[in-house]
Amino acid sequence: MQTHMRQEIDEIPEAVQRLLDGSKSELAAAGRALRDKDPAFLITIARGSSDHAATFIKYAVELTSGRPVASLGPSLASIYGARLELGAGAAIAISQSGKSPDIVAMAEAATKSGAVTIALTNTLPSPIAGASAHAVNINAGPELAVAATKSFVNSIVAGLVLLSEWVGDQGLKAAIGNLPSHFETAVKLDWSELAQELGEADSLYMLGRGPALAIASEAALKFKETSNMHAEAYSAAEVLHGPVALVEKRFPVVTFAARDAAEASVAEIADSLANKGALAFATSDKVKKARQLPFVPTGHPLTDALALILPFYGFVEAWSRAKGFNPDAPVALKKVTETL
Template sequence: MTDKNPSTSQMAREIAEQPEALARTLDELLPRRGEIARLAGSTKRLLFIARGSSDNASVVARYLGEVHAGLAGALAAPSVANLYSAEVDLSDVLAIAVSQSGSTQEIVDATDWAKRMGARTLAVTNIEESPLAESADLALITRAGRELAVPATKTFTTQVAALTVAIDALAREKGRLDADFARVPAEAERMINSSPEVLDEMVAALSRTDEVLTSGRGITFGITLEAALKLEETCLRPVRGLSYADLKHGPMAIVDAELATLLVAAGEGPTLPGLIGLAEQIRSTGSPVLGLGGDDAFRAACDIALPGPELPEELTSICLPIPAQLLVERLARALGLDPDAPRGLKKVTQTD
């Protein structure tokens, strides 16, 4: 079903570079938590400005900001700034703009607007000389290195790492995660060496259907959305990414044996029991259930499952995207598609 050579695509090679990219990024950014805290000062709210994969990384950070730092967060609607030119009081806001290239003009313009509205601005980008890095009050540069494949892999996980560092700088309890941050690169390496035979089973299951649903909840929900986006853009599968709470409010009616379900879970935390119950409920419909992460009970409730990183829930989202990326890259090749250059996409997307 799949090409066994893991180096046949640029995407696969860049997936394999993530342990080193994460180590460089964390080494660079963890010592800057004091700067981040000083910039934030007495701000009480977080506003994330992003699109695409960067938006999914921001979903992780929004949950993390509320749970780990006690700061209310929201995702910005750039049209409010760029099309409506709305006047909004952001004087108690830290606006965090996220863009791998730092060159998406919509994000740069929305960040400039946030600053005019009184916000303090923090940029997360992979390009140090980018317009976004130059525009923000403070820039966190991820150290992913140049990314050539169109699907974001190492730039995504290093974004999540940078955002996690930024939130940790604002956390109520300082230093609690420091020892776990040190384990992230090794856990990323372990994810890259995920069982190839299990990945092949998942590829086979997804190859048999054009209907795919992803679901999760809580701090790792952004990884659920990212898995859906990667399946859509790289494998040309129409996919819905839903919170399991939203799934139960109506969309559960579409789940049947013709649809494959991918569930994404942290290895601990309050959302895990609900995801175990969801896996059991979905299996009863005949839908094949694929699982990423979770604990032993979660994986037992799925038809096919890969373990996630052995990290606290707050840091799981840094490494949990890796098995999803491996799955998507293999599926694309199995379907005869080029994972490096998905149809109709470019590395930098400009919107109005």
């Protein structure tokens, strides 16, 4: 019998299509609000997997619009009561449940300060929707596994749609429209070679640059959540500034490389770690020493990066079961975490 997590991974292509069809008008309205505001900057408000989605959106916005993006700690509003001058900017708050008090408080503070606020949530109505000027239903559908998968992907897709509406990027719009079909392929890719080689490893690094760094961060979290396995995410450049000291013979390193301007440098770093004896894998055909992991090219650097998470999700769900864990119900975790 399939786990809820596996079922939800397989549902991602359908969930993305549901978002594109069902939330089209909400996304268009929020995108127009961004275009009309022409914000000088953008802030994101999120925690956990949603914060990794926010990091992906940060890179996408900065690369495409030229506007700087900052992640604000929700406790600035909920605990410290800080008054921030956000009137010249816009804010994206991401929360699947839509009710974590600190996320809601920060979104409400951003709205009161004059920012254009947009909530990306899987739950409407919800407090986060009420605290924001615009609310978008990410339409992921019910997610029963504790580890987020389809809600993570749909949050990013919603952010990319907002960006494409804001800046009028037709190439990005076309790439987003093609995502469901590309995801149908990506979700079936086989990363079992990685599982075979990991063996009894109990720690590993996940690397990336740009939007793929957000994917590496999400992947590291999923190892911890589903398999009680220590995994750390680093920029492929940052890993050479200290963390590389831990990379010894057969230390596992998974490098998430998209078809973008960073791919060549990321592949070179993966190869350098392989030369040190690391068990190095990379989603790139540019590597010479590291082992290649299957990936789906989507024709756009941003959607290329996002597609990398799908085969990883399938891998980590199977890895968790093979290690005797239940990926649907990790020990000491619950689906909705509410923090002040």
